[in-house]
Amino acid sequence: MIKDILILADNPIVKSFLEWTLKEKVIDNRYTIVSLSRDIILDNNRLIYKNIDPTSYNKLLNITKEKSYSSVFILMNSIDDTNYTLSNMRKIDTKIPIFLLDSWGLDYSNEELSNLNIINMKQIISSHLYHKLPNVPLIAQNIGLGDGEIMEVLVPYGSNFAYRHIGSITQRKWKIVAIYRNRKQIIPSAGTMIRPSDTMIIIGRPIVLHGIYKSINERLGEFPNPFGDNIYLILDLSKDIKHAMRYLLEAIYLLDKLNNKILKVRIINATNFALMREIKSYRRDDIDISISYGNKDFQSIIEYDIYENSIGVMLSSVDTINSNNFNKIIYNLKKMLYIFGETPLYNIRNSQILICDNSAYMESVSSSVFDISQTLKLSLNISNYAIEDYILSVDLYPKLLIPT
Template identity: 35%
Template sequence: MKKILIISEGETAEHFINRVIDAYTSENIYYIVQTKAKKFPNANPSRFKFYEFDPTSFYKLSNLLKMEFAQVMILMDNPMDVENTIKNIRAIKKQLRIIVLNKWKLKNEDSNIVMINSKQILSSRMLDYLPNVPVIAQNVGIGEGEIMEVLVPFGSSFVYKHIGVIEQKEWRIVAIYRNRKLIMPNRRRMIQPNDLLVMVGDPEVLKSVYRAIKRELGQFPEPFGSNIYMYLDMDLLNHKKMEKFVSRAIFAHQKFGRTLIIKVVNPSNFELLWKIKEYRSPNVIIDINYDPKGLESAFFNDIKNYHVGLVIVPNELFENHKMRSMLYDAHVPILKIAEKNLSLVKDASIILGDNRDLEKISSTIFDISEKMNLNIELYNYTNEAQDAKEQVVEHYTNLSTIFSKSVKIVKDGENPIKKLKRKDDFIQILPFTKKLTLKNFYSIFSTDSERLYHKLESHHQIFIPVQI
C-alpha cells in the first residue's frame, strides 16, 4: 500500500483531488494537506486522510513526514509557498520524489523533483483542437509524440488503401476509429475517408506519416522531398546527347514547378558546361563538383541538404549497375529520361504485376499524372493470376473517383511490354524495389514485368520507392 502526500491550495488543486477520488486505485492511500479545509463528500475515509495547516510551517509538515511516502504532489497558488514547502520537505526527506505544478517558470536542479509546466499543458491541449495538426498523446509513454492520432481526410493518399500494403517501418497503425467505433486493424482492412487512425512509432517517422496522410494531389515531389535534382556524370554520358537531355529535364522541372539543382560531376567538356550554366536562374542552381573522389557520399549529402524529392537522370546513367544501386539507396523517385520528346507524352502507363507494390505508390502515381497532365493506363495481362491484380484495380478505381481522374484498364492476352513497345506517347511508372538493382543479364528468363523494365528503356520511365 503506497502513501501519497498531496499538498493543495486553490481551484486547480480542488479539481485534481476530485479527479483522484473518481479514479483512485485501491493500492494507494492519499494524505491531503489543505491550507483551507474543503469537503469532498465522495472521498472514501479509508483511502483519503485530510489535514488543515500551512505546509510552509516546518514544524507542522515534519510531523506528517515522519511517515514513509512514495511521493509528494504540490499544487499551490503562490510560488514562494511552493519553494518553501519544497525546502521543508528536502530538510527531512532528501530523496523523496516531488511532483510540482509549475505556473511560474520555477526551476530546480534536483533530479527527484518533476516540474509540470501548466502553460505548456494548456497550450498543448488547445493545440489538439486546431484542424490539420496531429494529436499527440501527452501522458502515455514518454510523451514525445510516439503515439499519435490522425483523421484521414477525403482526398488523402491513404484512403481506400489496404493496411497490408502500407509500408510500416518504425511505426504501426494500432487502431482505427470509424463512426465512433473501435476497429482493430489487419492486413486486409481498407482505410476509409474520415477514419481516425491511432499510430505508434518513432516521433520523427510519425511526423512524416502525418504529412503523407494529409497530403493531397498537386504536392509532388512531397512527401519524398521538396526539390528536383538532375545528376550528370560526364564520364558516363554521351556529350553529344547531353544538351538535349538537359532541355528535356528542364521541361520536367517546369511541369513540377520546384527548385532544380543541376549537379555536374567529372566535368570534362567546358563548352557544354557553359551551355548548362545558361540555365542558371532563381529556380535553377548549378552545382559543379571538380573533385573525382567521394562522389557517392557527396550524392547522398546532396539528397539530404537540398531536400531532394525527385532525381532526374539520362537513360545510360540509370543503366549503369553501380549508379542504379546508388539511386535505389537514395529512396526518392527517379525520372529516367530517354531519347524521346518528353512534351509529347500523354499517358502514364502501368503494368500490373503479381504483387501489390503498385497499391503502395498509387497516390504518387496520381500526383505525377496530375502534375504532368497525363492519363493513367493500367495494363492487366490476363494470362497471369488475377487475385492480387483485381485488388489493385479496385484500389485504383476507388482513387479515380476521389481524385476525379479517369483510369483506363487495358485487359489483354498480349504481353503488355510488346504492346507498349509499339506505342510512343507514354511514360512508364513502376515501383523501385531492390530487385531492380540486379544486373539486367539475370532477367533473361524472368517473367516479372518489373525486372524486365529495361525492355522499355527507349521510353521515359519513373521509378518510385515503395516506402513513405
Template identity: 30%
Template sequence: MKKTLIIADGSVAKIFLNTILDKYFSNNHYVIIAKDTCFVPSNIPSSFEFYTFDYTSEYRLSRLINSDITDIFIVLEDNEEIIQTYALTRNLSKKARIVLFLLQDLRTNQMLNDSNLIMLDPELIISNKFIERLPNVPLIPRSFGLGQGEIMEINVPTGSIFAHRHIGSIQQKKWKIIGIYRRGELLLSSHYVIIQPNDSLLVAGDPKVLNDVYMQIKSDIGQFPSPFGKDIFLYIDMSIQPEQSIWHDIQNAVFLNQNLKSNKLFIRILNPCSFELLDRIKALESSDVNVRVDYTNLNFEQMILKDAQKRPGLIIINHRIFAFRRNRKVLFSLSIPVFKTGWEHIEKCKTSFVILSEDMGNDGNVASVMFDISKQLDLDIDVYDFDPDASYRNDIVQSYEDLSRIFHRKINIIQTDSTNPILYIQDSFVPYVHFIPFVPSISKIKAFSFISIDVHKIASLNNKNPQVFIPLPKEQK
C-alpha cells in the same frame, strides 16, 4: 511556406532532432535554433534551416519568428530557460502552437491560460510507463502498444488519397484499419464505411508497413516528390552522352522541376570534357537550379550514394546511365523514384500508362505516385490489363477507378487477351509516360531479357517513352 520552429538543447533534444532527420525530414519545413554547433548535422536536408545563437535573446528570435512559423517546440533541459524562452516566443507569436515539457508546479499563470500551449509532464509520462507494467491492470496503449509502431492513430487530412474512400477499396496487406474515430465516437471498421476528412484511423500491423501507410495518408493530393523527398536530382555523364542527349535531359528536368511540387533541381555532371558545354549548363544556375561539376572522377554509383544523404525525391537519368547493371542496382537499393528519359519529351506527353500485374494488387505505391504525378502534369491515364485467358484483374482495376475519382483524372481501362502490352506501347503513336514498379528483376543483368516473361523487366528496355520507376515498400521487395 508553413514552418516548424524547434529550440533545442540537451540530450532529449539531440535524440528528438536525430529522429526527425532520420524519419520525418520531408513532413515539414524545420527551423532549428541551438546554442551548440553539435546540433548541426554534417548533411542538412533542404527542408531544414539551422541557426546557432542564444535563444533567450528576444532580438535574435524576432528575426526568425514570423507568420510562417505555425508550430514551436521548446526542447530544453534548464527549467528557467524553458519559462523564459516560452514567454519570449509567445510574445513574438500569439497564435503559434507551442509544445514544451515542464513540471506542473513550475508552470506560470500565462502558461495555464494559454489555449495554444501543450505542456508535457515528464513525471507523468514516466509514471504511466510504470503503470502499464503492473500485473492485473488493463493495458492502455500509450506510446502505441509495444512502442514499436505496430499500433497507430492517424488523422486523415483534407486532400488525403484516403479521404472519401470505402475501407473495402483500400488494399491492406500486413496491416488493417481497425476503426475510425469521428466526432468523439468510435466506428468499428467495415467494408462499406467511407473515410471522411478529419477522421482518425486506428490501424494495426507490421511497423514498417504502417510507416508507409502513414506517409500515404498524410500526403496531400498533388504533392510529389513528397513523401520521398523535396528535391529533383539530374545526373549527366559527358563520357557516354552526346550533347543533344544532355540538353534533352536538362529540358526534361527543368520542365519537371517547374511543374511538380519540388523544392530545387540539382544538376550533377560526371566526367566533364567540354568546357563550352559546361559554361552553357552553368548559365542555368538560379535560386531553383544548382549545378555541380565533379572533377574528382567519381562514378555514378559513388556520386549518387553521396547525394542520397540529401534525400532526393526524384532521380532523373538517361537510358545510357540506366543500362549499367551496377547503376540500376544502386538505384534499386535507394528506394527513390527514378525518371528515365525517353526519346519523347515529357512536355509532349499527355497520357500516363501502366501495365497491371498480379503483384501490383498488394501495393498502393505505384497507383498513388502515378495519379499524383498525372494530376500535377495534367495527364490522362491508360491502364493496360492483359491476360491470354481473359482472367482480368478487376479488383485492381476497381482500385484504379476509385483513385481516378479522387484525383479527378480521366482513366481508360484497356482489357485484352490478344495484344501484348509491350508490343502495344512500342507500336503506339501516343506519347506516353510509362509508370513501372521497380521490381528486383530490373536491377539484375539484362542478358536475354528479351525472352523474359517478366513484363516489367522487358518494359524497362524501352527507350522510346519516358519511364518512372516507382520503388515498392521494402517488405515487398
C-alpha cells in the same frame, strides 16, 4: 508494493484529481490528504484524510514521521500558501519528489529543481487549446522528453502517404512505430500499408517530425512526396552527350510544373567544356549544378546527393544507369526513377500504367501516379500486363518507376 503519496491541498481541483486516481484503479498507491476543506472527501479506503492546516510546519513534520512518503503533491489555492507549504516541505525533507501546481506562473528559478516538478496550469490549458487548432500536430507531453519527439498524426484522404507501404517511405531520423485503425493497434512492418483515416504514432527529432507532419497533411500536387522533396538529374557526359541539353530541359520542365521544389543536377565524366558552360548557364536559385571530374566513386557521390538534398525522384538515361551500375543503389534507396525515352517529357500528353495483377501494388502507387498525371495534365490509362523483372531498356516513351 504499496506507495504512500502525501497531498497538501486546499485547491478545489484536488477532488477531481482524487476522482481520477480512483477511476483509473491504481491500486498500488495510498493517499494521505492534508486539508482544512471538507468538500473534497471521497469514500474510499485508499484515501486517508487529515483535517489539518497544510501550511503548518510542525503538523507537517509530525505527519511525515508517521510513515515514509514516496512523493508530495502541493495543490494550494494562493501564492503565499503554495510558497509556505513548499518551504516547509524543503525543511522537512530535501530529497522527496515534490509536484507543485502553479496557477500563476511563479518563478522558481532559484529553487533546486532536481526533485521539484512544476505543473504550470496556464501552460497546460494553453497547450490543450492550441492542439485543438487545425493544422497543429498532437505531441506527447507526459512521456519521453516532452519536446515533441513523439507525435500523433491522422492520415487525411488525398494524403501522399495514403496507400503507401511503410517500407517504401524513407524514415531517416524518424520512424512510424504504431498505427491505429478502427480502434485497433497495428505494430507496422515494411509491408504494412497506410490507409486514409489511420492514426500514426511517429517518433524522431522534433524538427524532423514537424516536416513529416506537414508532408502527411499535404494533398495531391506535392509530387514527388512521400519519397522526398526534390528532383535529381544525373548526366553522364560519356553516355548522354548527344541528349544532355534535352534531358536538362525536360528536368527543368518538370521542376517548373511543381511547387517550391529544387532541381539538383549532378554531371559525371565531364569532358566537353563548351557543353558544360551551356549547362551551367541554366543555374538559378532553384537549380543547383554540380560537376564531378575524373574517375571517382560516383555511387557514393550520388547516394550523398540524394540524402543531402531530400531527393524524391531521379531522372536519368538507361545508358547512364546501366554503365555505372546504379540499379542497385536506386533500388535500395527506394526513390522514384524517371527514365528518359525518345519522346521528351514536355511532348507527352498521356500516361499509361502497366501493372501486374496485384491490387496491393496498385494501391501503393496510386497516390504518386495520380499526382504526377494531375500535375502534368496527362490523361491516365491503366492496363493489366505481366511485367517482367526490373529490366531497363530504351523505349519510344519515358518511364516512371515507383518503388513499393
